[in-house]
Amino acid sequence: MLELIRQPWPWYVAGALIGLTVPVLLLLGNKHFGISSSLRHICAACLPANISFFKYNWRREMWNLFFVGGVLLGGLVATQLLSNPDPIQVSAQTVQDLEALNVVVDNELMPASIFSFENLFSLKGLVFFVLGGFLVGFGTRYAGGCTSGHSIMGLSTLQWPSLVATCCFMAGGFAMVHLIFPWLMKLF
Protein backbone atom coordinates (compact mmCIF):
# COMPACT_ATOMS: atom_id res chain seq x y z
CA MET A 1 0.00 0.00 0.00
CA LEU A 2 2.73 2.44 1.02
CA GLU A 3 4.59 1.51 -2.17
CA LEU A 4 1.54 2.50 -4.19
CA ILE A 5 1.18 5.81 -2.35
CA ARG A 6 4.85 6.59 -2.92
CA GLN A 7 4.43 6.38 -6.69
CA PRO A 8 3.38 9.58 -8.46
CA TRP A 9 -0.41 9.74 -8.39
CA PRO A 10 -2.23 9.75 -11.71
CA TRP A 11 -4.16 12.83 -12.78
CA TYR A 12 -7.61 11.30 -12.28
CA VAL A 13 -6.87 10.45 -8.64
CA ALA A 14 -5.48 13.92 -7.96
CA GLY A 15 -8.29 15.62 -9.90
CA ALA A 16 -11.01 13.72 -8.06
CA LEU A 17 -9.50 14.48 -4.65
CA ILE A 18 -9.04 18.17 -5.49
CA GLY A 19 -12.62 18.34 -6.79
CA LEU A 20 -13.89 16.78 -3.56
CA THR A 21 -12.40 19.67 -1.60
CA VAL A 22 -15.32 21.79 -2.86
CA PRO A 23 -18.12 19.79 -1.15
CA VAL A 24 -15.95 18.91 1.85
CA LEU A 25 -15.36 22.59 2.70
CA LEU A 26 -18.99 23.48 2.01
CA LEU A 27 -20.34 20.70 4.19
CA LEU A 28 -17.79 21.09 6.98
CA GLY A 29 -18.99 24.61 7.58
CA ASN A 30 -20.18 26.62 4.57
CA LYS A 31 -16.65 27.53 3.51
CA HIS A 32 -15.92 28.47 -0.08
CA PHE A 33 -12.86 26.98 -1.71
CA GLY A 34 -10.42 29.70 -2.71
CA ILE A 35 -6.77 29.83 -1.76
CA SER A 36 -5.61 33.25 -2.93
CA SER A 37 -7.96 34.90 -0.40
CA SER A 38 -5.53 33.73 2.28
CA LEU A 39 -3.03 36.28 0.94
CA ARG A 40 -5.57 39.01 1.50
CA HIS A 41 -6.27 37.81 5.04
CA ILE A 42 -2.53 37.90 5.75
CA CYS A 43 -2.47 41.53 4.55
CA ALA A 44 -5.53 42.34 6.67
CA ALA A 45 -3.99 40.70 9.72
CA CYS A 46 -0.45 42.05 9.40
CA LEU A 47 -0.50 45.31 7.47
CA PRO A 48 -4.00 46.73 6.92
CA ALA A 49 -2.51 50.27 6.68
CA ASN A 50 -5.97 51.81 6.79
CA ILE A 51 -6.72 50.53 3.27
CA SER A 52 -10.45 49.86 3.04
CA PHE A 53 -9.85 46.59 1.15
CA PHE A 54 -8.09 45.23 4.24
CA LYS A 55 -10.44 46.58 6.89
CA TYR A 56 -12.66 43.67 7.80
CA ASN A 57 -12.89 41.03 10.45
CA TRP A 58 -10.17 38.69 9.13
CA ARG A 59 -10.56 36.51 12.22
CA ARG A 60 -13.86 35.36 10.78
CA GLU A 61 -11.98 34.10 7.73
CA MET A 62 -9.24 32.47 9.75
CA TRP A 63 -10.26 29.01 8.57
CA ASN A 64 -8.55 29.87 5.27
CA LEU A 65 -5.24 30.50 7.04
CA PHE A 66 -5.55 27.16 8.83
CA PHE A 67 -6.24 25.58 5.46
CA VAL A 68 -3.13 27.00 3.75
CA GLY A 69 -1.09 26.19 6.86
CA GLY A 70 -2.29 22.63 6.33
CA VAL A 71 -1.25 22.72 2.67
CA LEU A 72 2.25 23.68 3.77
CA LEU A 73 2.34 20.84 6.32
CA GLY A 74 0.93 18.47 3.69
CA GLY A 75 3.85 19.37 1.43
CA LEU A 76 6.20 18.55 4.30
CA VAL A 77 4.53 15.22 5.08
CA ALA A 78 4.39 14.14 1.44
CA THR A 79 8.02 14.99 0.83
CA GLN A 80 9.40 13.57 4.06
CA LEU A 81 7.33 10.43 4.41
CA LEU A 82 5.68 9.59 1.10
CA SER A 83 8.13 10.81 -1.48
CA ASN A 84 8.77 9.05 -4.73
CA PRO A 85 12.30 7.62 -4.78
CA ASP A 86 12.56 7.84 -8.57
CA PRO A 87 13.40 11.01 -10.50
CA ILE A 88 10.47 12.97 -11.88
CA GLN A 89 9.58 12.17 -15.46
CA VAL A 90 9.47 15.25 -17.64
CA SER A 91 8.17 15.04 -21.19
CA ALA A 92 11.06 14.69 -23.65
CA GLN A 93 9.82 17.61 -25.73
CA THR A 94 9.69 19.89 -22.69
CA VAL A 95 13.21 18.83 -21.71
CA GLN A 96 14.39 19.70 -25.21
CA ASP A 97 12.66 23.10 -25.12
CA LEU A 98 13.98 23.93 -21.66
CA GLU A 99 17.52 22.90 -22.51
CA ALA A 100 17.37 25.18 -25.54
CA LEU A 101 16.62 27.97 -23.03
CA ASN A 102 19.60 26.92 -20.87
CA VAL A 103 17.45 25.55 -18.04
CA VAL A 104 19.15 22.53 -16.46
CA VAL A 105 16.49 19.82 -16.16
CA ASP A 106 17.32 18.03 -12.92
CA ASN A 107 14.20 15.87 -12.51
CA GLU A 108 13.38 17.28 -9.08
CA LEU A 109 10.04 19.01 -8.40
CA MET A 110 11.62 22.39 -9.11
CA PRO A 111 14.76 23.16 -11.13
CA ALA A 112 17.54 23.94 -8.65
CA SER A 113 19.25 26.03 -11.32
CA ILE A 114 16.46 28.60 -10.84
CA PHE A 115 14.87 28.01 -7.43
CA SER A 116 17.87 28.27 -5.12
CA PHE A 117 19.03 30.90 -2.66
CA GLU A 118 22.11 31.59 -4.79
CA ASN A 119 19.87 33.26 -7.34
CA LEU A 120 18.05 35.37 -4.78
CA PHE A 121 20.00 38.56 -5.34
CA SER A 122 20.45 38.16 -9.08
CA LEU A 123 18.33 39.24 -12.02
CA LYS A 124 17.08 35.66 -12.27
CA GLY A 125 15.88 35.81 -8.67
CA LEU A 126 14.25 39.17 -9.25
CA VAL A 127 12.27 37.78 -12.17
CA PHE A 128 11.43 34.29 -10.88
CA PHE A 129 10.70 35.09 -7.25
CA VAL A 130 9.94 38.76 -6.90
CA LEU A 131 8.25 39.60 -10.20
CA GLY A 132 6.61 36.18 -10.54
CA GLY A 133 5.26 36.27 -7.00
CA PHE A 134 4.04 39.82 -7.37
CA LEU A 135 2.13 38.94 -10.54
CA VAL A 136 0.56 35.95 -8.78
CA GLY A 137 -0.54 38.02 -5.76
CA PHE A 138 -1.67 41.11 -7.63
CA GLY A 139 -3.23 39.19 -10.52
CA THR A 140 -5.23 36.71 -8.45
CA ARG A 141 -6.77 39.37 -6.25
CA TYR A 142 -7.53 41.63 -9.22
CA ALA A 143 -9.04 38.62 -11.00
CA GLY A 144 -11.06 37.81 -7.89
CA GLY A 145 -9.58 34.36 -7.43
CA CYS A 146 -7.01 31.85 -8.61
CA THR A 147 -7.14 28.37 -10.05
CA SER A 148 -9.01 27.15 -6.97
CA GLY A 149 -11.54 29.97 -6.57
CA HIS A 150 -12.26 30.50 -10.26
CA SER A 151 -11.24 27.39 -12.19
CA ILE A 152 -12.49 24.87 -9.67
CA MET A 153 -15.05 26.52 -7.36
CA GLY A 154 -16.27 29.02 -9.98
CA LEU A 155 -16.62 26.50 -12.80
CA SER A 156 -18.21 23.96 -10.42
CA THR A 157 -20.94 26.50 -9.70
CA LEU A 158 -21.26 27.33 -13.41
CA GLN A 159 -20.20 30.97 -13.25
CA TRP A 160 -19.28 32.44 -16.60
CA PRO A 161 -16.92 35.13 -15.20
CA SER A 162 -14.86 32.26 -13.80
CA LEU A 163 -14.68 30.71 -17.26
CA VAL A 164 -13.44 34.04 -18.65
CA ALA A 165 -10.85 34.23 -15.86
CA THR A 166 -9.72 30.62 -16.43
CA CYS A 167 -9.22 31.28 -20.15
CA CYS A 168 -7.18 34.38 -19.29
CA PHE A 169 -5.06 32.43 -16.77
CA MET A 170 -4.20 30.04 -19.59
CA ALA A 171 -3.68 32.84 -22.12
CA GLY A 172 -1.25 34.58 -19.75
CA GLY A 173 0.65 31.34 -19.19
CA PHE A 174 0.90 30.56 -22.91
CA ALA A 175 2.07 34.11 -23.61
CA MET A 176 4.76 33.85 -20.94
CA VAL A 177 6.07 30.45 -22.03
CA HIS A 178 5.96 30.98 -25.79
CA LEU A 179 6.45 34.71 -26.31
CA ILE A 180 8.23 36.16 -23.28
CA PHE A 181 10.36 33.25 -22.01
CA PRO A 182 12.57 32.90 -25.13
CA TRP A 183 13.42 36.58 -24.84
CA LEU A 184 13.60 36.65 -21.05
CA MET A 185 15.97 33.70 -20.71
CA LYS A 186 18.56 35.44 -22.91
CA LEU A 187 19.02 37.97 -20.12
CA PHE A 188 20.56 35.46 -17.73
Next chain:
Amino acid sequence: MQNTTEEFVTNPLVLEHPIECEAPNDQLTLETPIVSNVKYMVVGILFGIVFVKAEIISWYRIQEMFRLHSFHMYGAIGTAVVVGMISVWLIKKFKIRTMQGEEVVFHKKDFHWGNIIGASMFGLGWAITGACPGPLFAQIGSGFLVVLVTLVSAIAGTWFYGLLRDRLPH
Protein backbone atom coordinates in the same frame (compact mmCIF):
# COMPACT_ATOMS: atom_id res chain seq x y z
CA MET B 1 -20.16 40.59 -0.05
CA GLN B 2 -19.99 40.82 -3.83
CA ASN B 3 -23.29 42.54 -4.50
CA THR B 4 -26.46 40.78 -3.60
CA THR B 5 -27.50 37.63 -5.34
CA GLU B 6 -30.64 35.62 -5.68
CA GLU B 7 -29.35 33.39 -2.93
CA PHE B 8 -29.23 36.37 -0.62
CA VAL B 9 -32.82 37.21 -1.36
CA THR B 10 -34.04 33.68 -0.84
CA ASN B 11 -31.87 33.19 2.21
CA PRO B 12 -32.20 36.08 4.67
CA LEU B 13 -29.88 34.36 7.10
CA VAL B 14 -26.80 34.89 4.95
CA LEU B 15 -24.15 36.99 6.64
CA GLU B 16 -22.77 40.29 5.49
CA HIS B 17 -19.17 40.03 4.34
CA PRO B 18 -16.22 42.35 3.99
CA ILE B 19 -16.01 43.79 0.52
CA GLU B 20 -15.95 40.91 -1.86
CA CYS B 21 -14.23 38.14 0.00
CA GLU B 22 -14.25 35.64 -2.83
CA ALA B 23 -13.85 32.62 -0.59
CA PRO B 24 -16.17 33.56 2.24
CA ASN B 25 -17.10 31.86 5.44
CA ASP B 26 -20.89 31.61 5.42
CA GLN B 27 -21.33 29.67 8.62
CA LEU B 28 -23.79 31.18 11.07
CA THR B 29 -22.93 28.92 14.01
CA LEU B 30 -20.19 30.49 16.11
CA GLU B 31 -16.76 28.94 15.84
CA THR B 32 -13.94 28.79 18.34
CA PRO B 33 -10.74 30.14 16.81
CA ILE B 34 -8.60 27.04 17.21
CA VAL B 35 -10.76 23.96 17.76
CA SER B 36 -13.24 24.66 14.96
CA ASN B 37 -10.50 25.52 12.54
CA VAL B 38 -8.35 22.43 13.06
CA LYS B 39 -10.56 20.47 10.67
CA TYR B 40 -9.72 22.88 7.86
CA MET B 41 -6.06 22.32 8.58
CA VAL B 42 -6.59 18.58 8.25
CA VAL B 43 -8.28 19.12 4.87
CA GLY B 44 -5.36 21.38 3.94
CA ILE B 45 -2.82 18.69 4.86
CA LEU B 46 -4.57 16.12 2.68
CA PHE B 47 -4.81 18.68 -0.10
CA GLY B 48 -1.09 19.48 0.19
CA ILE B 49 -0.21 15.77 0.01
CA VAL B 50 -2.25 15.44 -3.20
CA PHE B 51 -0.46 18.48 -4.65
CA VAL B 52 2.96 16.96 -4.03
CA LYS B 53 2.10 13.37 -4.90
CA ALA B 54 0.49 14.30 -8.21
CA GLU B 55 3.42 16.68 -8.87
CA ILE B 56 1.02 19.58 -9.37
CA ILE B 57 3.48 21.77 -7.49
CA SER B 58 6.22 20.93 -9.98
CA TRP B 59 7.53 23.78 -12.10
CA TYR B 60 8.13 21.25 -14.88
CA ARG B 61 4.49 20.14 -14.93
CA ILE B 62 3.40 23.74 -15.44
CA GLN B 63 5.91 24.11 -18.27
CA GLU B 64 4.57 20.91 -19.87
CA MET B 65 1.04 22.22 -19.55
CA PHE B 66 1.74 25.52 -21.29
CA ARG B 67 3.81 23.76 -23.94
CA LEU B 68 0.99 21.24 -24.55
CA HIS B 69 3.45 18.39 -24.01
CA SER B 70 1.49 16.56 -21.35
CA PHE B 71 -2.12 15.89 -20.51
CA HIS B 72 -1.42 15.56 -16.78
CA MET B 73 -2.44 19.06 -15.59
CA TYR B 74 -5.39 19.29 -17.97
CA GLY B 75 -6.60 15.91 -16.76
CA ALA B 76 -6.22 16.87 -13.10
CA ILE B 77 -7.95 20.25 -13.40
CA GLY B 78 -10.63 18.84 -15.71
CA THR B 79 -11.41 15.96 -13.34
CA ALA B 80 -11.51 18.36 -10.39
CA VAL B 81 -14.01 20.58 -12.19
CA VAL B 82 -16.24 17.65 -13.12
CA VAL B 83 -16.16 16.22 -9.58
CA GLY B 84 -16.81 19.70 -8.15
CA MET B 85 -19.71 20.29 -10.53
CA ILE B 86 -21.38 16.98 -9.71
CA SER B 87 -20.92 17.61 -5.97
CA VAL B 88 -22.43 21.09 -6.15
CA TRP B 89 -25.29 19.75 -8.23
CA LEU B 90 -25.95 17.01 -5.67
CA ILE B 91 -25.82 19.50 -2.78
CA LYS B 92 -28.36 21.73 -4.54
CA LYS B 93 -30.55 18.89 -5.76
CA PHE B 94 -30.85 17.11 -2.41
CA LYS B 95 -30.57 20.29 -0.34
CA ILE B 96 -27.75 18.69 1.64
CA ARG B 97 -27.01 20.70 4.76
CA THR B 98 -23.71 21.47 6.45
CA MET B 99 -22.52 19.59 9.53
CA GLN B 100 -24.08 22.35 11.61
CA GLY B 101 -27.41 21.80 9.85
CA GLU B 102 -27.19 25.03 7.89
CA GLU B 103 -28.22 25.57 4.31
CA VAL B 104 -25.24 25.65 1.93
CA VAL B 105 -24.84 29.14 0.50
CA PHE B 106 -23.66 29.87 -3.04
CA HIS B 107 -22.61 33.25 -4.34
CA LYS B 108 -22.96 34.57 -7.84
CA LYS B 109 -19.77 36.07 -9.22
CA ASP B 110 -20.25 39.26 -11.20
CA PHE B 111 -18.06 39.96 -14.17
CA HIS B 112 -15.52 42.78 -13.91
CA TRP B 113 -12.46 43.70 -15.98
CA GLY B 114 -10.17 42.14 -13.40
CA ASN B 115 -11.46 38.76 -14.65
CA ILE B 116 -9.54 39.55 -17.85
CA ILE B 117 -6.68 41.89 -16.87
CA GLY B 118 -5.89 40.46 -13.44
CA ALA B 119 -6.36 36.90 -14.67
CA SER B 120 -3.87 37.44 -17.51
CA MET B 121 -1.37 38.90 -15.04
CA PHE B 122 -1.76 35.86 -12.85
CA GLY B 123 -1.27 33.62 -15.90
CA LEU B 124 2.07 35.30 -16.62
CA GLY B 125 3.13 34.83 -13.01
CA TRP B 126 1.89 31.24 -12.92
CA ALA B 127 4.17 30.30 -15.82
CA ILE B 128 7.19 32.02 -14.20
CA THR B 129 6.84 30.67 -10.67
CA GLY B 130 5.30 27.34 -11.67
CA ALA B 131 2.80 27.84 -8.90
CA CYS B 132 -0.61 29.21 -8.20
CA PRO B 133 -1.16 30.28 -4.57
CA GLY B 134 -1.94 26.76 -3.25
CA PRO B 135 1.20 25.11 -4.62
CA LEU B 136 3.30 28.04 -3.28
CA PHE B 137 2.53 26.86 0.24
CA ALA B 138 3.12 23.21 -0.68
CA GLN B 139 6.45 24.04 -2.37
CA ILE B 140 7.65 25.70 0.82
CA GLY B 141 6.55 22.67 2.82
CA SER B 142 8.41 20.42 0.38
CA GLY B 143 11.62 22.17 1.34
CA PHE B 144 12.00 24.78 -1.40
CA LEU B 145 12.47 27.48 1.17
CA VAL B 146 13.42 30.11 -1.37
CA VAL B 147 9.74 30.07 -2.43
CA LEU B 148 9.13 31.95 0.83
CA VAL B 149 10.43 34.97 -1.08
CA THR B 150 7.88 34.31 -3.82
CA LEU B 151 5.15 34.05 -1.19
CA VAL B 152 6.15 37.32 0.46
CA SER B 153 6.19 38.92 -2.97
CA ALA B 154 2.71 37.53 -3.69
CA ILE B 155 1.46 38.98 -0.39
CA ALA B 156 3.01 42.30 -1.41
CA GLY B 157 1.24 42.03 -4.77
CA THR B 158 -2.08 41.51 -3.02
CA TRP B 159 -1.34 44.47 -0.74
CA PHE B 160 -0.58 46.75 -3.69
CA TYR B 161 -3.79 45.63 -5.36
CA GLY B 162 -5.64 46.71 -2.21
CA LEU B 163 -3.83 50.04 -2.31
CA LEU B 164 -4.56 50.72 -5.99
CA ARG B 165 -7.97 49.07 -6.14
CA ASP B 166 -10.02 52.23 -6.57
CA ARG B 167 -7.86 53.41 -9.45
CA LEU B 168 -8.02 50.18 -11.46
CA PRO B 169 -10.71 49.43 -14.04
CA HIS B 170 -13.27 46.96 -12.75
